[in-house]
Amino acid sequence: MDGACLELIHRVPGANPQLDALEERALIRQAQRGDRGAFEQLVRKYEGSVLRLALQVVRSEEEAKDLYQESFLKIYRALGRFRFESRFSTWVYRVVMNVCLDHLRRAGTRREVQAPAPAAGSDPEPVEFFQTVAEERPELDPERALQGKEVGRRIRAALARLSPRERLVFELKHYQGMKLRAIGEYCGTSEQTVKNCLFRATQKLRAELKEIV
Amino acid sequence: MNCQVVQENLTFYLYDELGAEERAAVEAHLGACTTCARAAAELRRLRALLDQRALPEPSPELLVRCRQALEEALDREAASWRALVRSWFVVPPGVSALRVTTALTILLLGFSLGWTLRPRAGSPATPAGRAESAPWVGADLANLRISGISQVAPDPQTGAVRITMDAERQVTLEGSLDDPRIREVMLYAANRYNNPGIRRDTLEVLRDQGDNPTVREALLYALRYDANAGVRLEAVEAVQGIAWDPDVREALLGALRTDDNPGVRAAVVNVLIEHADDEMLPVLEELASTDRSPYVRMKCARAARERAQN
Numbered sequence: 001m002d003g004a005c006l007e008l009i010h011r012v013p014g015a016n017p018q019l020d021a022l023e024e025r026a027l028i029r030q031a032q033r034g035d036r037g038a039f040e041q042l043v044r045k046y047e048g049s050v051l052r053l054a055l056q057v058v059r060s061e062e063e064a065k066d067l068y069q070e071s072f073l074k075i076y077r078a079l080g081r082f083r084f085e086s087r088f089s090t091w092v093y094r095v096v097m098n099v100c101l102d103h104l105r106r107a108g109t110r111r112e113v114q115a116p117a118p119a120a121g122s123d124p125e126p127v128e129f130f131q132t133v134a135e136e137r138p139e140l141d142p143e144r145a146l147q148g149k150e151v152g153r154r155i156r157a158a159l160a161r162l163s164p165r166e167r168l169v170f171e172l173k174h175y176q177g178m179k180l181r182a183i184g185e186y187c188g189t190s191e192q193t194v195k196n197c198l199f200r201a202t203q204k205l206r207a208e209l210k211e212i213v
Numbered sequence: 214m215n216c217q218v219v220q221e222n223l224t225f226y227l228y229d230e231l232g233a234e235e236r237a238a239v240e241a242h243l244g245a246c247t248t249c250a251r252a253a254a255e256l257r258r259l260r261a262l263l264d265q266r267a268l269p270e271p272s273p274e275l276l277v278r279c280r281q282a283l284e285e286a287l288d289r290e291a292a293s294w295r296a297l298v299r300s301w302f303v304v305p306p307g308v309s310a311l312r313v314t315t316a317l318t319i320l321l322l323g324f325s326l327g328w329t330l331r332p333r334a335g336s337p338a339t340p341a342g343r344a345e346s347a348p349w350v351g352a353d354l355a356n357l358r359i360s361g362i363s364q365v366a367p368d369p370q371t372g373a374v375r376i377t378m379d380a381e382r383q384v385t386l387e388g389s390l391d392d393p394r395i396r397e398v399m400l401y402a403a404n405r406y407n408n409p410g411i412r413r414d415t416l417e418v419l420r421d422q423g424d425n426p427t428v429r430e431a432l433l434y435a436l437r438y439d440a441n442a443g444v445r446l447e448a449v450e451a452v453q454g455i456a457w458d459p460d461v462r463e464a465l466l467g468a469l470r471t472d473d474n475p476g477v478r479a480a481v482v483n484v485l486i487e488h489a490d491d492e493m494l495p496v497l498e499e500l501a502s503t504d505r506s507p508y509v510r511m512k513c514a515r516a517a518r519e520r521a522q523n
Contacts, residue, residue: 055269
């Protein structure tokens with residue numbers, strides 16, 4: 001898991017995945033004594049994967065920014081209670097997972113399947129979120145773009161029909177390549193529960209997408 | 214393994230979550246059972262389909278916005294009642310909450326005892342009377358941020374205490390960018406201050422001063438060396454407005470060749486195509502086929518085509 005996370009973080013500008021365990025421990029102690037600079041260095045280490053996950057589970061950069069802020073504020077407030085009994089990364093991701101799960105529960109599925117609101121003055125046709133961020137610009141091949149847009153819409157709708165926990169487990173397993181045991185640690189649940197979630201999620205996606213598989 | 218068990222384990226088999234023994238058993242079954250092999254093939258197609266969903270990449274601008282918002286929230290947090298309470302009741306790591314509670318209880322008992330035994334009205338006043346306020350040496354404490362206390366020295370004879378603190382005072386400078394003091398601070402902030410949000414804001418202000426050689430150097434420095442992609446992106450925008458010369462061209466081409474952020478490289482191409490300079494053509498042509506990002510490759514190819522046509 002850490003390898004996957006480091007790889008993800010590394011692609012985010014300004015991220016600092018290079019802290020070793022001793023440095024991190026020292027920073028945590030400094031941050032617990034109220035050193036904001038130390039806390040910010042810890043944020044730099046984890047912000048890449050936090051923001052990436054936030055962008056996966058929400059539909060807009062503004063919402064992702066809110067999740068980022070809520071996660072790190074919770075970590076900041078609770079840091080004094082961290083006792084080095086688990087790995088710091090596990091503790092951090094557990095907070096982040098809870099924030100993401102709460103968000104998904106609040107958002108509910110109804111809102112997830114809705115098209116994003118178009119910006120003022122823009123084309124009223126909904127734009128696929130992942131099409132707007134893809135580097136392969138669709139104007140190169142309009143037919144492929146159209147097909148991709150439809151596939152993207154179906155995938156997003158299918159993912160939106162998963163329960164919040166199934167959705168999160170699936171995102172972490174399929175798109176971030178984490179091991180089930182790590183996901184279990186981060187979600188504060190057993191590996192078996194996570195396994196069941198992944199199985200149910202796959203079955204649901206299979207049923208939802210069978211026409212285009 | 215029978216078909217039911219295999220099909221229940223196919224998901225974990227394909228996601229590499231089975232132990233070696235189970236994995237071998239599933240593979241052996243798939244080699245012999247066409248129904249299960251078909252189910253496995255269908256799951257593989259589902260995975261490939263789901264892979265078509267591109268993962269959103271956090272943009273440098275978003276990261277800068279997130280950091281700024283968090284910093285502001287932390288500032289608010291530091292000034293809130295929560296921080297005050299935490300500073301009173303912080304339990305250092307390694308100290309059990311029970312011990313802290315016991316200590317607080319003893320303290321409370323001591324206070325109660327002291328209150329009960331306090332001198333009543335009519336009892337003689339202490340000779341010292343009310344404690345005098347000590348004068349602050351140096352200045353008043355308005356707007357002073359205390360970052361550390363290096364010495365607390367009591368004087369047993371006078372009862373005074375000397376406290377030596379590391380502190381900083383908030384200062385606001387206001388003036389035109391022509392004012393050398395203002396410009397000096399801005400140049401410091403643009404290239405050396407550790408907050409990328411401030412560096413970015415500073416570059417945004419300085420971009421109108423690109424005619425000044427020192428500002429120009431600061432913009433090119435940020436473009437070449439700033440650690441934060443959002444700041445480098447702002448530097449690219451700022452460089453767009455300054456007079457074109459070989460230095461500017463080399464800084465931009467250098468960023469196009471070496472910047473690790475595709476958003477910055479794409480922005481550089483946007484600036485380059487504004488200028489009729491044939492020196493950039495070979496670089497654009499080369500990167501049209503070698504850049505790591507398909508989008509930057511496409512932009513370079515388009516820019517090279519346009520440059521060659523003009």
